[in-house]
Amino acid sequence: xxxxxNATTIADAGAFSVSLGAMTLIxxxxxxxxxxxxxxxxxxxxxxxxTYPIYKFEFINIHPATNGADLxxxxxxxxxxxxxxxxxxxxxxxxxxxxxxxxxxxxTGEDLAQSTGFQNICKSIGNGxxxxxxxxxxxxxxxxxxxxxxxxxxxxxYEANDYILNVRVGGYCNVTAAIDGVQFSMNTxxxxxxxxxxxxxxxx
Amino acid sequence: xxxxxxxxxxxxxxxxxxxIATGDMTLIxxxxxxxxxxxxxxxGIDSTYKEYIFKFIDIHQATDGADFQFQVxxxxxxxxxxxxxxxxxxSYHQEDDSAAALGAHSGSAILHQETGFxxxxxxxxxxxxxxxxxxxxxxxxxxxxxxxxxxxxxxxAANDxxxxxxxxxxxxxxxxxxxxxRFKADSxxxxxxxxxxxxxx
Numbered sequence: 001x002x003x004x005x006n007a008t009t010i011a012d013a014g015a016f017s018v019s020l021g022a023m024t025l026i027x028x029x030x031x032x033x034x035x036x037x038x039x040x041x042x043x044x045x046x047x048x049x050x051t052y053p054i055y056k057f058e059f060i061n062i063h064p065a066t067n068g069a070d071l072x073x074x075x076x077x078x079x080x081x082x083x084x085x086x087x088x089x090x091x092x093x094x095x096x097x098x099x100x101x102x103x104x105x106x107x108t109g110e111d112l113a114q115s116t117g118f119q120n121i122c123k124s125i126g127n128g129x130x131x132x133x134x135x136x137x138x139x140x141x142x143x144x145x146x147x148x149x150x151x152x153x154x155x156x157x158y159e160a161n162d163y164i165l166n167v168r169v170g171g172y173c174n175v176t177a178a179i180d181g182v183q184f185s186m187n188t189x190x191x192x193x194x195x196x197x198x199x200x201x202x203x204x
Numbered sequence: 205x206x207x208x209x210x211x212x213x214x215x216x217x218x219x220x221x222x223x224i225a226t227g228d229m230t231l232i233x234x235x236x237x238x239x240x241x242x243x244x245x246x247x248g249i250d251s252t253y254k255e256y257i258f259k260f261i262d263i264h265q266a267t268d269g270a271d272f273q274f275q276v277x278x279x280x281x282x283x284x285x286x287x288x289x290x291x292x293x294x295s296y297h298q299e300d301d302s303a304a305a306l307g308a309h310s311g312s313a314i315l316h317q318e319t320g321f322x323x324x325x326x327x328x329x330x331x332x333x334x335x336x337x338x339x340x341x342x343x344x345x346x347x348x349x350x351x352x353x354x355x356x357x358x359x360x361a362a363n364d365x366x367x368x369x370x371x372x373x374x375x376x377x378x379x380x381x382x383x384x385x386r387f388k389a390d391s392x393x394x395x396x397x398x399x400x401x402x403x404x405x
Contacts, residue, residue: 021227021228021229021230022227022229022230022231022402023227023228023229053259053261053398053400054259054261087297087298087299087366087367088297088367089295089296089297089304089306089367089368089369090295091295091306104306105306106295106304106305106306108304111297111304112297113297113298113299113300113301113304114299114300114301138339140261140262140337140338140359141261141262141337144262146262146332146333147262147264147333147334147335147361148333148334148335148361150262150335150336150337150338150359150361151359152338152357152359152369168295168369169369170295170357170359170367170368170369171297171359171367171369172359172361172367174299174333176333201229201259202231203231203234203400
């Protein structure tokens with residue numbers, strides 16, 4: 001039997017079996033003219049290890065300081081640099097407000113082949129007052145020391161030239177070292193405002 | 205404050221609803237492959253949830269180039285041969301940058317009123333560090349009115365040393381309730397990996 005007050009377990013004799021849900025909010029970072037938003041395991045209450053087999057980042061209303069800037073992501077596989085080697089795919093669907101341009105295309109200028117650079121996950125975000133980028137990124141089993149680390153993102157940008165842009169990225173960090181940090185930044189200028197939330201998807 | 209025993213609320217002074225979030229996504233089961241010919245999930249798929257999500261974590265094939273597949277069945281049947289119509293999209297890129305493209309699936313990668321297994325991953329590498337991860341959504345499998353839609357997105361380390369992001373969608377063309385699902389490789393065993401099934405409230 002458990003005695004719980006306001007979601008805090010006060011007493012639990014061992015039979016506690018209420019499911020508290022499979023997705024746990026770990027950390028929320030809020031940009032304010034920020035050069036980057038960085039999640040590091042063991043720092044500022046961030047958990048990014050074998051506690052969860054899947055991690056989900058939600059980026060919400062990312063507003064760049066610079067018009068047309070890209071939101072990028074890098075992964076840390078030891079040391080302090082976010083330079084884990086990546087091979088990725090990148091394609092997008094787009095449609096402009098004028099209604100005279102739309103399509104679906106792979107972009108060989110945005111994918112990576114065994115690169116240590118940051119991966120573009122939300123391209124050319126406008127910096128008009130109402131323009132922003134939002135989306136999600138899944139990172140699978142970052143603590144594995146056996147397999148590459150798969151990740152996938154799905155993002156929407158209110159693009160600088162007044163397009164809606166849906167960007168899909170998939171790939172892997174081609175390393176067997178554990179990933180213990182993830183950093184988001186713009187390719188130019190600061191993240192003026194916006195929120196990135198890190199969730200863990202429970203193992204049991 | 206609430207007093208709860210084994211999931212049953214015994215006492216609730218009124219603050220329980222606002223105080224405890226039980227979450228909208230519930231882990232139902234975990235299946236772990238160990239040189240497994242198939243991974244069958246035969247319980248927990250019913251009318252409890254309108255949507256089920258299967259998460260694949262580092263599925264590693266025993267055979268290089270093998271595909272990772274699924275099929276479903278009804279009742280207590282074990283044939284796993286329901287009729288499926290499906291489509292797919294592949295985005296791929298080689299590690300040596302020699303090729304990259306986006307395209308629609310054709311041929312054996314998709315099904316048209318066929319009872320074979322639906323590919324989720326194709327031509328997977330079996331190097332020690334190669335694997336597949338991703339997810340598959342199955343919508344209202346208990347419906348006896350509608351076909352059963354599914355959609356998945358997968359990332360693969362392919363046997364030709366590239367990354368594949370694969371999107372698969374379709375429907376199981378039956379109005380009988382789906383109660384079970386089978387995952388397997390088209391050749392050889394699933395050497396290792398984990399499949400987790402979640403229900404969405």
